[in-house]
Amino acid sequence: MRIGDLARKAGTTMRTIRYYEQLGLIAPAARTRGGFRLYEEEELRKLRLIKSLQLGQTPLARVKAFFEARRRGKAASEIAGGLSRLLETELREVEERLAQFRAMQASLQETIEILRCCAGCSLKPGPEVCPRCPVITSRPAIPLHMQAVIELAEGTSLPG
Amino acid sequence: MRIGDLARKAGTTMRTIRYYEQLGLIAPAARTRGGFRLYEEEELRKLRLIKSLQLGQTPLARVKAFFEARRRGKAASEIAGGLSRLLETELREVEERLAQFRAMQASLQETIEILRCCAGCSLKPGPEVCPRCPVITSRPAIPLHMQAVIELAEGTSLPG
DNA sequence: AAACACATTGACGCCGACGTGAAGTTTGGG
DNA sequence: CCCAAACTTCACGTCGGCGTCAATGTGTTT
Numbered sequence: 387m388r389i390g391d392l393a394r395k396a397g398t399t400m401r402t403i404r405y406y407e408q409l410g411l412i413a414p415a416a417r418t419r420g421g422f423r424l425y426e427e428e429e430l431r432k433l434r435l436i437k438s439l440q441l442g443q444t445p446l447a448r449v450k451a452f453f454e455a456r457r458r459g460k461a462a463s464e465i466a467g468g469l470s471r472l473l474e475t476e477l478r479e480v481e482e483r484l485a486q487f488r489a490m491q492a493s494l495q496e497t498i499e500i501l502r503c504c505a506g507c508s509l510k511p512g513p514e515v516c517p518r519c520p521v522i523t524s525r526p527a528i529p530l531h532m533q534a535v536i537e538l539a540e541g542t543s544l545p546g
Numbered sequence: 547m548r549i550g551d552l553a554r555k556a557g558t559t560m561r562t563i564r565y566y567e568q569l570g571l572i573a574p575a576a577r578t579r580g581g582f583r584l585y586e587e588e589e590l591r592k593l594r595l596i597k598s599l600q601l602g603q604t605p606l607a608r609v610k611a612f613f614e615a616r617r618r619g620k621a622a623s624e625i626a627g628g629l630s631r632l633l634e635t636e637l638r639e640v641e642e643r644l645a646q647f648r649a650m651q652a653s654l655q656e657t658i659e660i661l662r663c664c665a666g667c668s669l670k671p672g673p674e675v676c677p678r679c680p681v682i683t684s685r686p687a688i689p690l691h692m693q694a695v696i697e698l699a700e701g702t703s704l705p706g
Numbered sequence: 707a708a709a710c711a712c713a714t715t716g717a718c719g720c721c722g723a724c725g726t727g728a729a730g731t732t733t734g735g736g
Numbered sequence: 737c738c739c740a741a742a743c744t745t746c747a748c749g750t751c752g753g754c755g756t757c758a759a760t761g762t763g764t765t766t
Contacts, residue, residue: 388742388743390741400742400743401724404744404745405723418733418743420733420743421731421732421744422732422742422743422744423743431693435690435694435697438690439691439694440723441649442649446722446723447722466661467661469661469695470658470661470662473654473658473661474658476654477655477658480650483647484647484648486601486602487643487647488644489601489602490601490602490640491637491641491644494633494636494637495637498630498633498637501626501627501629501630501633502626502630530595530598530599531633533595534595534599534612537588537591537592537595548712548713550711560713561754561755561756562753562754564714565753565754580713580761581713581714581715581762582712582713582762583714605753
């Protein structure tokens with residue numbers, strides 16, 4: 387299989403594949419006499435893998451470290467141990483980001499809800515303006531995005 | 547307050563503040579005769595806001611759009627409507643990423659568990675190698691990272 | 707008025723993950 | 737044999753979010 391086919395099958399581009407090769411992530415199984423890269427199915431699997439790893443923001447350098455763990459480890463237990471250490475680091479990072487995104491999601495959802503209420507009342511958003519609004523007052527804390535909205539609303543000139 | 551103080555209070559740098567100004571995100575309330583930027587507390591709040599928004603990967607361009615929504619909207623309901631549309635877009639993106647990260651987390655956790663088992667057995671990881679391993683065989687699907695591990699393990703030469 | 711920290715503009719650099727040419731070479735079908 | 741399509745390497749461009757340097761100007765203290 388040549389690079390164009392591989393790119394199509396993997397849903398990526400030739401440029402990307404060559405870039406990965408430059409980084410030492412994948413390599414063609416062989417070359418034609420003329421120098422064309424020739425690939426096996428294995429590279430296709432690797433590419434798909436890289437793609438899915440990228441969904442989790444895993445940088446290519448770490449993907450490489452992951453791929454390289456094969457060479458360094460000798461015994462199976464070493465391999466398993468080394469890999470699981472790598473993955474635990476990764477897991478910690480993923481969980482950090484998860485927490486951040488969950489917080490963002492909560493803030494966004496709450497803020498949207500409040501805004502819908504304000505839009506219904508035709509009021510400038512903000513707790514001083516709409517002090518009896520249950521959507522705002524029943525909340526333990528003002529969500530992140532709502533704080534921004536309130537600041538923004540202070541610049542406007544409209545009936546309160 | 548001059549730019550250095552603002553930077554310290556906001557936990558950022560002068561360069562960053564000037565960069566934000568260049569992007570139209572924040573502006574000094576005034577300047578000294580000599581040209582030094584002078585800021586009020588409001589800018590500090592804005593900076594803190596930007597920082598927290600960045601935790602959710604919100605690009606600065608969108609933060610700007612968010613800030614600019616003030617000028618475009620005239621009536622309060624327009625403002626609230628426009629903002630909530632912005633935030634809904636943001637929310638959708640955040641939720642997409644949340645799903646991806648959740649999948650990554652699950653895959654990582656499962657893979658680490660499997661690897662621990664393999665390390666305990668001193669076996670090369672992979673379902674053919676350890677066919678009776680309940681940790682592997684009881685799973686509905688092989689997690690993402692485990693697929694990578696299996697590919698990697700195939701290059702090793704060790705007692706199965 | 708000298709010393710010193712603090713600021714100013716401008717410009718170039720960097721990282722990651724590629725895109726986008728340009729100029730030449732190889733392959734495969736008719 | 738010839739031609740278009742596919743491929744090669746080289747090298748510069750992009751985007752976001754700043755870092756860092758250079759040369760110069762300001763504010764404050766003594």
